[in-house]
Amino acid sequence: MEITTLCYIEKDNKYLMLHRIKKKNDINEGKWIAPGGHCENGESPDDCVQREVLEETGLRLKSAKFRGIVTFYSKAIRDEREGLYTEEEKDPWSKDVTDYMCLFTSDDFEGELADCDEGTLEWVPKNRLSELNLWKGDLIFLDLISSPEQPFFSLKLTYEGDVLTEAILDGVKISL
Numbered sequence: 474m475e476i477t478t479l480c481y482i483e484k485d486n487k488y489l490m491l492h493r494i495k496k497k498n499d500i501n502e503g504k505w506i507a508p509g510g511h512c513e514n515g516e517s518p519d520d521c522v523q524r525e526v527l528e529e530t531g532l533r534l535k536s537a538k539f540r541g542i543v544t545f546y547s548k549a550i551r552d553e554r555e556g557l558y559t560e561e562e563k564d565p566w567s568k569d570v571t572d573y574m575c576l577f578t579s580d581d582f583e584g585e586l587a588d589c590d591e592g593t594l595e596w597v598p599k600n601r602l603s604e605l606n607l608w609k610g611d612l613i614f615l616d617l618i619s620s621p622e623q624p625f626f627s628l629k630l631t632y633e634g635d636v637l638t639e640a641i642l643d644g645v646k647i648s649l
Contacts, residue, residue: 474570478522479509480537480577481618482530487596489530489586490605496591505597505605508589509574518575526579530594531587537579540618541626543610545572548633578618609637609649617642 482489491508493501510525512518518539526534547570586594597605602615610630617623631639640647 475572476512476518477509477572477574478512478518478525478577479507479574480522480526480534480579481507482526482532482582483578483580484596487598488602489594490597491529491589491592491594493592499591503606505607506611522575522577529589529591532582532584534579534582536581537577539575539625540578540623541576541614541628543574543576543614544627544629545574546629546631548631576614576618610640613640
């Protein structure tokens with residue numbers, strides 16, 4: 474079980490998105506996601522989001538708003554990715570996995586964009602996000618964070634491989 478962060482950084486009605494095309498054996502390969510990553514030992518989600526955004530973008534968050542927690546439950550698709558990974562590499566599809574992602578937004582940052590070793594960064598207009606290759610569950614929480622008045626939420630997303638099979642918002646199943 475991992476704790477991760479993700480931060481939608483906003484400027485001029487656009488979000489900074491990362492097209493994950495450079496990292497090998499990446500569960501997000503080819504997808505567009507916001508900057509973020511795994512919490513390290515001793516880090517709070519706030520510490521993690523600050524560090525990950527700086528590492529991936531070169532931007533320093535002056536403030537970030539914790540908008541919700543997303544539980545990812547990934548059901549294994551056994552044998553489908555046989556032979557793609559060495560023993561030293563973790564096959565992200567070989568077992569059931571539950572991860573918790575702390576979702577942040579920010580429009581208060583400084584610095585200049587830097588190259589990212591995990592993909593290509595691009596400012597994408599909010600109204601064009603649905604045209605990108607996103608995880609289907611991302612569209613759900615992007616809709617939730619589109620309103621500054623949206624209260625803190627808990628969202629559980631169940632995937633079988635890369636297929637979203639269930640979404641539960643604040644304890645209530647929602648239609649996909």
